[in-house]
Amino acid sequence: MNGKTPYQLAVETDARLIKGEVISRQERENIVLVLLESARPFSSSGGSSQKRELAPVFYAPEEGIKIKSLLGQTPKTKILAGNMVELEILRLLCLLAPESSQVVLMRDETLRRLKNTCFGYEDDGVGECFDASLVALRFLCAAAPGDLDWIQSRVDNYNRHAEEKKRPWFPKWYFWLCLSEMPMEIAASEIERHKKELLEKLRRSYVMHSEHDKTVHPVVLCMLRNLMARLPEYRWVGERQIAVSPKDGRLRLDLA
Known part of the structure; x- marks a missing residue:
């Protein structure tokens, strides 16, 4: 739409929703259509619990275009850049078109993939994998809000490693963003703490x-x-x- 990349469109729409702007049904449908049409075709490889699946499947950063997060962070690694693009777009699709068969397929495959990543499913405070864990957390809050154990594991991962960071502000602001959307069963005590x-x-x-x-x-x-x-x-x-x-x-x- 108007020359934006799919990720730029997703971030712009995300910002509008956070600010409380009313987006008409027709515009929402147009946004969903653009994002779905830009998804890469999916070919199931069967998945293996023995194999790391760190790379995005459906959406990836476009060549030559610098990626910035909703809060202004510029990823330095392919792991964070790729997963930021894919997970933020898919998160928005889960909110705008949760019953779309294409969205359901991409959501379920991505949830499966994240279980084969260090940042999505394990204790990981290393470099930008720590940031990617927060992007995964935000995605989970929209894509699997009932999986409280998984969501809690990413909250615990943040709390274990946040104090280790030399520049803690991007992770902290992003964690607060997650708290604004997280199931209250988990978010309540964290909000009180902060x-x-x-x-x-x-x-x-x-x-x-x-x-x-x-x-x-x-x-x-x-x-x-x-x-x-x-x-x-x-x-x-x-x-x-x-x-x-x-x-x-x-x-x-x-x-x-």
Whole structure:
């Protein structure tokens, strides 16, 4: 759509949903159609529990186009880039067209594949496999929300290794994004554990200077709003809107 890659379309749509934008049924159907038509044909190899399956099957980064996550992270490895593209597109399809036979096939095959990856199913805090584990976690919250044990294993993986990271902010923000969408049976205790820091981030203002700021900061602030609104005592926050102050040009959530 309008020259976007499938991944760019998925990220843009994802951001709109987080910000609470209304996307018409017709536009949703058009988005799904574009994403399904861009999927690579699937040929079952039977799968083997003895074989690592780290590479994406249905979607892959396009040559010469730099990948950026919803929160502005640029992957440095093929493992993270490829799985970020595939899992984020498939996650969106699971939300927009969960009953599509093509989506069901891709979802089920991807769930099977993830069980043959280190980042998707095992204890893995190494390099960008740690980041890929969080991408897998977010996918699981949409594709297999009833598999609480699997989801919990990825939460545990984050908690085991988060403090080891020299640059913890991308993983932490992405983990918070996962918490905003995770089954509450697991998310509730994690939100409580992070609540003080989450409230600090929710109440602060954000610069809107660069294109990066204007793209990422509204998503971040709306994600924080959606996350805190999951708690009964902060449900009212979910009705509040973000706005740029005419006084200082900074983005805030209206908490008055």
